Amino acid sequence: MEEPGSIRPGGRTARVRAAVLRAAGDALAEHGFARLDLTDVARRAEVGKTTVYRRWGTVTGLVADLLTDMAEQSLPRARTGSLEGDLRANARLVRRTLTDPRQGALFHAIIAAAACDARTAAALHRFYDTRIREWAPCVEEAIDRGELPKGTDAHEVVRAVSAPLYYRMLASGDPLDEASADRAAKAAVLAARAGAYVKAG
Amino acid sequence: MEEPGSIRPGGRTARVRAAVLRAAGDALAEHGFARLDLTDVARRAEVGKTTVYRRWGTVTGLVADLLTDMAEQSLPRARTGSLEGDLRANARLVRRTLTDPRQGALFHAIIAAAACDARTAAALHRFYDTRIREWAPCVEEAIDRGELPKGTDAHEVVRAVSAPLYYRMLASGDPLDEASADRAAKAAVLAARAGAYVKAG
Secondary structure (H helix, E strand, O other): OOOOOOOOHHHHHHHHHHHHHHHHHHHHHHHOHHHOOHHHHHHHHOOOHHHHHHHHOOHHHHHHHHHHHHHHHOOOOOOOOOHHHHHHHHHHHHHHHHHOHHHHHHHHHHHHHHHHOHHHHHHHHHHHHHHHHHHHHHHHHHHHOOOOOOOEOHHHHHHHHHHHHHHHHHHHOOOOOHHHHHHHHHHHHHHHHOOOOEOOO | OOOOOOOOHHHHHHHHHHHHHHHHHHHHHHHOHHHOOHHHHHHHHOOOHHHHHHHHOOHHHHHHHHHHHHHHHOOOOOOOOOHHHHHHHHHHHHHHHHHOHHHHHHHHHHHHHHHHOHHHHHHHHHHHHHHHHHHHHHHHHHHHOOOOOOOEOHHHHHHHHHHHHHHHHHHHOOOOOHHHHHHHHHHHHHHHHOOOOEOOO
């Protein structure tokens, strides 16, 4: 299919990585972490087994790279001009992701894996750190506009938007409807305005 | 050890159940759901294998019964006289549970199992439903005292207290210190006071 010489080496490497990470995500969403297998991922991706083993080494290495890619590929923050608008956009994005059949199963699988694997946990925490840093400026700009008390911890406000949605998915099982996303955003804004997230000291 | 006739049949049955559920919790906390095995649980509990298979049948049946027992055994709600005091006591209890080495590992294992097993998920949701109903009166009494708007969804306020703590444990990996528990309670109170959890319609 490819004409020799027509593809830059970086292009091929990037395509192999994309195919392998796509296959890894599919396999995780279908069968979970316990049954993730590099040979199966190579077969799904139509990539040589040796390439996959040489480049990713282990399933935890592969999942860590998948999380890095998910953070890189994920959508930029909203810029609606209002704090509640921005945080509502964030809450709806989180909700769409968690209720999407493939993405939801993928997050479930990775979070389950992180429970018993320290390297996967570290990669998962880096993913959320990246996402929280992407969205924190929504809160920082609201502080600058005087909508929130000075000293408000922007990261904590962003966490507060996602937390009720993850809690529903992972723990209580309550419906993850759009109303729950909008309520999560509204509650975070109201609590932040009232000073709940002002840093101590 | 036991004198024949000195123990009611219910007493022995209850002791066997307690020993088996304790052993199941230990095994889950140590090795996770994937390696849970009824024969191993019977050995740990010093109970006949046949008894365990006859009574619980499958590992998912055993985990469902463990969750029922955890809900029954868990502490009653606080009665501090103030909403924030009550919810802070709840947040600190959740935090203590999730940071306890055995209990935290146990919750991690069950939540991971619920991600790929519908029966475990249903049992887990019943557990949270029981806990949320136990604590909801703290909020209902605050509504009656006029501290919160009429129409506030008490269950949603209780969920809001736990959610940030579970999010830290399962997703973002941020520290689960006592300050995070107190902040979760405070944020829920402030958001509730501002009307974030008033039911629509």
